[in-house]
């Protein structure tokens with residue numbers, strides 16, 4: 762087995778273990794392999810070890826990989842900040858966008874999603890408590906944005922995404938994930954039908970699974986440490 766294949770197996774085992782702790786079925790938790798900064802060859806290796814869903818954060822880098830890997834039926838997820846001038850390329854080339862946090866961006870994605878493709882699956886990125894990033898909609902603004910996004914014809918609002926501040930303490934890790942789950946439940950009680958909680962990364966996916974994650978986004982635990990090379 763290659764390193765990537767054995768890392769993938771270890772992550773799958775850890776997902777199954779966390780699911781068992783939470784009394785959940787492992788099949789209800791999708792693994793998104795976050796491949797940003799890693800070359801197509803590494804992704805090919807992961808694909809041949811059974812991984813089909815990949816997450817990318819930078820549009821230009823992702824588009825180059827989509828060309829390089831066009832022979833593989835990969836499910837492409839965009840998980841980085843969405844810039845206005847990249848919405849068309851994202852709407853045309855991805856199946857999911859996890860990081861919608863402004864109506865203007867959602868409207869552009871919907872308008873630019875080709876009519877011959879199914880609606881683009883989207884999650885709204887929420888800036889949950891303790892997060893230092895500028896990305897994400899504030900929790901008290903989620904409901905308004907969700908109702909507006911849900912009305913856009915070429916988008917399918919699937920759920921919520923968050924990137925909480927890192928912590929080594931599992932109890933602390935769980936708090937923002939619980940907050941995101943409660944937000945999702947509240948939106949569903951207001952008439953939406955959100956089935957996705959995109960939460961948990963290499964260092965905290967077990968805590969996210971205990972709090973209800975349906976999709977974990979795992980990069981370094983699969984591919985190794987990233988070298989941003991000044992990015």
Ligand SMILES: *Cc1c(COP(=O)(O)O)cnc(C)c1O
Pocket residue numbers: 795797818840841924962963964978979980981982
């Ligand atoms: C890079 C990234 C990840 C993966 O992070 P790891 O710590 O390498 O698992 C997950 N989600 C988002 C939005 C990212 O940008």
